[in-house]
Amino acid sequence: MTTRTMARRLRPTRRAWGLLVVGLMSVLIAYLIGRQMLLLVGLFLIGLPLLALALRAVFRPKIELERTVFPRTIAVGDRLRVVEELQNRAFISLEPVSYFDLTPGARRSAVGGVLPSIAGRWHPNANKRRRRIAFSLDSLLRGVHDVGPLYLDNVDALGLTRRVIEIGEPVTVQVWPRLHPLDELELPAIRSGGDVETGIALAGDSDDVLTREYRHGDPMRRIHWRATARSGELRVRQEEHHAEVSSIVILDTAPTPEAPARVEDATLFDIMDAAGDDSQAPIDHALEQAVSIAASLVAHLHARGYETELLHTHEWETEREGSASFRTAAEDPIEPVMHHFMSVQPADAASGAEPLLDEIQSRAARIGKAPVFVVHRAMDAEHTAQLSRLGAQATPGVLILVAEGPISLPLQPFLDEGWEVLLVHARARNPWASMTRYPGERTAAKRRASATTVRTASHTARGDLR
Known part of the structure; x- marks a missing residue:
């Protein structure tokens, strides 16, 4: 696809300003000492940059761009490939230029390099009239990002004028959270058939x-x-199917204790002159790991046939303002909730928002007996302990703590309610490789005993129906 070309302001370089200053000084000295040759040199030095500016203003570059970005939807850590074909439509050649392609959301804010001269449209060799740029990115962060536009830093052969040319429109790329296999968690298989009555009876709603x-x-x-x-x-x-296949994932969206510092936007020339700076904006690793784990849970449960109920502990600014949940039926596609995960952010600390614990408990009570997973990262101990009460209806209940070091959160309320408690490192590429169980055997034994009780109750319910 050919996109519009927009030329940035043409301006003289430092060399041009230097020639103008030297030329003016030469003319002044020539009048003072009466040297005609020095006067001619001064006029030449003044006229050269002015002539270069005039010619460059008349003969503007005309570069067309065809950009291919594949794939448009990826997960964190996946590789994105970008191929760009440039063609010169002007009558004159374009000098060798440095280029940079904006890549917000990646490790580098821009990918740059140098392009050889691009011949004009009258050149007989078509290959000389075209140039290709190709690169890949594997460091994109979760969210919706643009790749592009492409900028060419165009300096004339004498180095007297400089212009930045913007080419093409940005291409939007969606980056889902990284999904991890969950074999280590031993998630329950979907219930079916006679287990329906079991789910309702255990919920106390018979x-x-x-x-x-x-x-x-x-x-x-x-x-x-x-x-x-x-x-x-x-x-x-009426709601039997809902009770049969439901699962709950609670994601901690409490304000981050120490929010990353805001990075000021750089100008085009700042990015262009950065000389390969690899720095990036600070990342909330605990949030990214927590979102990744929650998304993995939802995807895994959905694949097993569960209806998933994603709940947030705090409100944050989204398209779905006023709602703390995102429900995905077993027969619905998984894409909408993954789009939701792309935009999840912690609540604003300045807003003083209280956790939505009452709404969470109300939603969980309506669902009844179901697997419940809590992904914790920043919520205080008092509010976190209130979630342990969901253990009475959790089959199983799993608390996943995401942290970068030791935790001071009281775990006894969860252990007393039969929760399985796991600790994972916020910066681990594979969170389960860094997983620690608390206290391990006791929690796993209670979970197995709970599963046995459910199966026994299921057989009893089927016998009563007969």
Whole structure:
């Protein structure tokens, strides 16, 4: 695709200003001492940069760009490839130029280099009229980023004028959080069939479950016999499927204790003159690791057939303002929630927002018995301890602590409720390689005992139905 070309302001270089100053001084001295030759030299030195500016203003470069970016949607750590074809449509050649392509969200804010001269449109060799730029990026951060536009730093052959040419429109790239395999967590398999009644009974909702009238084609196992006896007509569970396959992932979006310093935007010439600076804006490693783990949990549970309920502990500015949850049905695609993960940020510390614990507990109570995963990174101990109460309905309950060092969070409330508690390092490329279990055997034993209880109750429920 050919894009528009926009020329930046043409300006003289330091060399041109130096020639102008020397020329003016030569003319002044020539009048003072009466030397005509010195006068001619002064006029030449003044006229040369002015002539260069005039010619460059008339003969503007006309460069067309065809950019290919693949793929447009990647995960953190994946490789992005960029290929750009440039063609000179002007009648005159373009001098050798340095270039830089803006790459916000990557380790470098720009990728640069030097292009040989690009011949004009009358040149018989088509290869001389074209140039190619190709590079790859594997350091893009989570979020939505632009690749481009491309800038050419164009200086004339005498070094008297300089112009920055902007070519092409930026291409948007979506970067999902990194997804990790979860074999180490021993996640539960999806429940099915007779386990439905087990999920409802264990949730304590067997008498209060919502029902509707029986419709032709409804399976007999969905009939709620107590509601049928009370109403005198067949009634079936309305939210049975929801209770059967639900799972809860709670992501800690509390304000970051020490927010990364804001980096001021650099000008075009600052970026161009940076000489390969590899610096980047500070990264909240705990947040990125927590989002990555939460996204991995949601993707894994969704692949196993679970309906996933993603809950945030704090409100933050999003398109879905006012909602602390993001639900993905088992039959829905996973892409919308991954787009949601791309924009997750911690709450603003200045806003003084309180955690949405009441809303979380209300949502969890409506779901009933389900796997519950809490990914903690910055929430204080008092509010975190309140989440341990979800352990009564968590089958299993897993608390994942993301930190860069030792933690001071009291874990006993979670251990008493039968949670499995894991600690992972915030900077680990593979979080499970750095995983520590607390206290390990006891928690795993309680989880296995809980799973045995569920299976036993399932068989009992199926026997009662028969």
